[in-house]
Amino acid sequence: MFTFNKKPRDITNRAPERELGFGRIITTTSRMMNPDGRFNVERQRTSVWDNTYFNLVTMPWWQFFILTLAAFVSMNCLFALLYCAIGVEHLSGIEPDGFLHNFTQAYFFSSQTLTTVGYGHISPGGLAANMAASFESFLGLLSFALVSGLLYGRFSRQRAKIVFSENLLVSPYKDGRGLMFRMGNARRSEIIEAEVQVIMAINQMSAEGVLERKFFALDLELNRISFFSLSWTIVHPLGESSPVSGFSPEELQDANAEFMVLVKGMDEANHQLVHARHSYVGEEIIWNARFLPIIGRNDKGIAQVFIPKVGAYEVLN
Amino acid sequence: MFTFNKKPRDITNRAPERELGFGRIITTTSRMMNPDGRFNVERQRTSVWDNTYFNLVTMPWWQFFILTLAAFVSMNCLFALLYCAIGVEHLSGIEPDGFLHNFTQAYFFSSQTLTTVGYGHISPGGLAANMAASFESFLGLLSFALVSGLLYGRFSRQRAKIVFSENLLVSPYKDGRGLMFRMGNARRSEIIEAEVQVIMAINQMSAEGVLERKFFALDLELNRISFFSLSWTIVHPLGESSPVSGFSPEELQDANAEFMVLVKGMDEANHQLVHARHSYVGEEIIWNARFLPIIGRNDKGIAQVFIPKVGAYEVLN
């Protein structure tokens, strides 16, 4: 069995910027992490194929569908041109006519070959047409095998959907105040052994008078739960030891403060590791507000959670 | 290599309700966990697609088959209507007649196209019919690629089947008594590094006189084995330190006691993590009974286990 972490990862002895794999990056003017958790970096690639698989399994479903359809149409067009070049008179069942007619008929024959539907009212005759058709049907099956593989690749990436509140709140917490955000689990499957970490990045003047980007790992009231079923409010107590305490709302914005949230866990649906990330910047902090409750109980006494309201809050005065 | 836990996870310093990801949930009248291990919660979803994949890979096989068949029939019906709209006279091989006849013939043509069987005694003529047929055959292959992906998704979830005894028994154990249940491994594959944890949830009056739901992690005689091949009786000794000791059978039921069992391990068949859960409530406790042995030895001297009898017990007097 895999071990289970007993304590939160001790990051006190580690430079928190290490956590993000950023080296000696100096002050930035843009966010380092996009709200959706992707790092805000630009990579000069080594080859056009570098990200092909990654892109194919991460693009939205409609985009994947369009792309597949476009590939299908393109391949048909190419083969239709090839059949026209060979001569459509070698496709028995087609009456040769003008190019457009020939191309259209050849296109339909190509489509019937690529998908292996092969009605047979058009069929190849002669060596060249037969060879082209044989190769096309081979290619067709191979392509759909490829699509099968990609589809499973997409499915196996299906992962926990963690919904984050849009804002960080500064709320009353115990005797003082806490910096809080809330996450909801939008799927029916549990996230097991969920663990969260919050890193603040901020521009600060160093002792030598140089403006530097500093990183702080924020202490959390609770950074780990065994089952993340419903919602979870993460609290960083704004005590004296908090690196956030000294700042006014304006100062946080001026210093280009960014709060990066890293969530880890295991998705019960496919038993795969889950890594969700989120980022809040200074202007997304609401001072002196409180999250509205989203866990209720239905009339059968069963716990109920309103995921779409995960960011709902009320301002206090 | 993944590390292996030397000791059971130390949960003494952790609030056991954290283990379940339940926050400050107060007294419940229904069970918190269903007997099959699903948490008894209701989630307001954010989108209708939230649980699509999860549902498709977890639904029973017969349901998956019916759903696939229904999708197949529906797609055929839709395309049959489309062919009727285009005009069945564009499908050579069909004699146009009344709508029902046309629809039926178009349905069969559609089915032959979607599955790419394409006998060819019916074949598309004209631009519109050909384009519809081309798109349909594309869609057909795509759908079956999707089904391939889902089927493998279902297979890769194939997991250990742990059978739990229907009851918790209070049995003689060493000098005193123990709370026991038994699990059996119904598959031929071993569960490696199996680990179990039992949490009791119970309504209790707090010091301030408020009825609260309290959680206790129960100590177990043995909470971890390297190979779970046969059966395993989990024992919580009812000693003085046990939080169960103070209660009479009636009190446990009145306090809405619930015993949640969490099992972890690795399934040897597909090398995936296994998480099984079970829950017992007060009325499922049998006081003063003993499990009947289910491990025997066949006539060749080989150990034998009777999984269907995992819950068999005898009442003592």
Add this chain to the structure above:
Amino acid sequence: MFTFNKKPRDITNRAPERELGFGRIITTTSRMMNPDGRFNVERQRTSVWDNTYFNLVTMPWWQFFILTLAAFVSMNCLFALLYCAIGVEHLSGIEPDGFLHNFTQAYFFSSQTLTTVGYGHISPGGLAANMAASFESFLGLLSFALVSGLLYGRFSRQRAKIVFSENLLVSPYKDGRGLMFRMGNARRSEIIEAEVQVIMAINQMSAEGVLERKFFALDLELNRISFFSLSWTIVHPLGESSPVSGFSPEELQDANAEFMVLVKGMDEANHQLVHARHSYVGEEIIWNARFLPIIGRNDKGIAQVFIPKVGAYEVLN
């Protein structure tokens, strides 16, 4: 990142029989583990489907092929019978004749439908034949999607192939002797972070004079390597502290001694956990012998290993 074990798992404080998940099993007359590592147990199953997936992905390839072919032929036969029942006169292209002729023709039509080849020289006419054919082609695609899923299931189980020497040797080791066996990695892919554990099971008279099965975890010279590329000789030093030391060759056999080897690691080829097991019994021990070297160097100075000779030894005198 997954953690990596710094030290061998400490099993000194654990009863080694726990490692095997065997409870209070008393003396056995047969081996507890087969030489191929499967536990020698018999499980009363709860449903006929319990081991279906496990069997389908673990059976040998030729068996899987035969089974698939048999399923194909059976489905064709069933549908052929159905078409005969509907009446082969509804399959245009078939000349109805005697039953055998009809059945054969219907069988071929069925095969053309199930595989979606659909030449079309036989084609369905009439409602019933069309519906049957439509359903059959649907079933055909579904079945092959299922086979795709299973094939990938089989591939993803493709794992390290560890070859064990046929014998345990008692060989000279440092100043004394050691119990040794040798393993070879037959694949081109490395096994990463390989870890090995050896447990001896033996019948012993307890203090109360009862013959009991005792388990001992044997100390190993080295129980963990980072890359298992070539071969690895595992050594249990037969020092004073060894539980094997007291026994003569005959006594080990009389006491039904069994040495169970558990190997863990990660296969680089598919990044999956590997669990290999092997078992040696008393009569497989060769006393006073030595393994012949199998690692050499070819004429280009490259290390070379002769996996098929992993069990080669010479007897010393």
Add this chain to the structure above:
Amino acid sequence: MFTFNKKPRDITNRAPERELGFGRIITTTSRMMNPDGRFNVERQRTSVWDNTYFNLVTMPWWQFFILTLAAFVSMNCLFALLYCAIGVEHLSGIEPDGFLHNFTQAYFFSSQTLTTVGYGHISPGGLAANMAASFESFLGLLSFALVSGLLYGRFSRQRAKIVFSENLLVSPYKDGRGLMFRMGNARRSEIIEAEVQVIMAINQMSAEGVLERKFFALDLELNRISFFSLSWTIVHPLGESSPVSGFSPEELQDANAEFMVLVKGMDEANHQLVHARHSYVGEEIIWNARFLPIIGRNDKGIAQVFIPKVGAYEVLN
């Protein structure tokens, strides 16, 4: 949840050659690890199938395509010969003629059957031809199911692409010098919890005057980062405790020094463990040089990395 390593793996108490799974290998004249990370060993295989799956999923894409196409053509040829043997007069639609004509026509029929395109202008008649065609279409679907499985196997191996600098540099580092190399992450997906280890192998004279191959684990300035997004320069400080310090450039080459780099991490794209390896030999060390910066900032203030320049350096004087 998988645990996360708090500290780099402590290898000070372990013989570093253990890390590589090399036993008592004496001085080598060739490199032990190829620059691409494969160990430079030759394995005598036990069966021709030993590496089939491994080869099929690791060969380059064009090779995989050629192989699949070759298998397709071969199967068609074999079946074409079989149809010729049965007699092409049993394939209605073919006019029997000379062997070459018959074979070609039979080949095309075979191809239409294997891919299940089945136009039908050629169709089997008679028992033998029908049985062969039925079996071939079955085989065709099975083969393409197999290819689907393999394609997904290839996809699921899609992994982080770590680009290494071509050279090891001896560069100024703090008050002294350091041995450095640089890695870049060429993919858009992060490598999570990346960890690196460097082992030096070198021929050394032992106290007994025997030339032996010794292994040293080199201390690194930082051997672990949480997110490997951009580039990472690994530094071994050449302090007094460094085993490299005593050697001149020539001595390192004479002693056949080899620096083996082992990188571990988790690829975010498919949540799989990543193991990259690289090896540098003596002549690949550049003395007194410095890596040129490759992380910049584009005009929107976003961090930018030039992966193809990962090995760019300037010589100092």
